[in-house]
Amino acid sequence: MTCISGPRTHTARTAKTCHWCGEQIEQGQLFVQWTDGKFWVIKVHPECHDAWQKLPPDEQHEVYQGEFSRGCKCEHGLCKCSRQQQTDTDNTTKGGA
Ligand SMILES: [Zn+2]
Ligand SMILES: [Zn+2]
Helix, strand or coil: CCCCCCCCCCCCCCECCCCCCCCEEEEEEEEEEEEEECEEEECCCCHHHHHHHEEEEEEECCCCCCCCCCCCCCCCCCCCHHHHHHHHHHCCCCCCC
């Protein structure tokens, strides 16, 4: 038996800071909250929670606030996902002969 309470989705009554991306969780938005079994209460955006679950178990315990980009595992401020989307719209594909 453990005392770890599983992740639960709540509606934010007040603005909070997401532990994953360091961005604000606005009042009225959904967020996911859980404890790590010790004393930390962790609050993140739902999409950041999804990204967290994709980390290897060892790394899930070593997430610093604001370390990652919102909704993905890219380093904060260096999200390659959004960069890829930007290059998609910049369509300069050459027709090979
Ligand atoms: Zn977040
Ligand atoms: Zn990314």
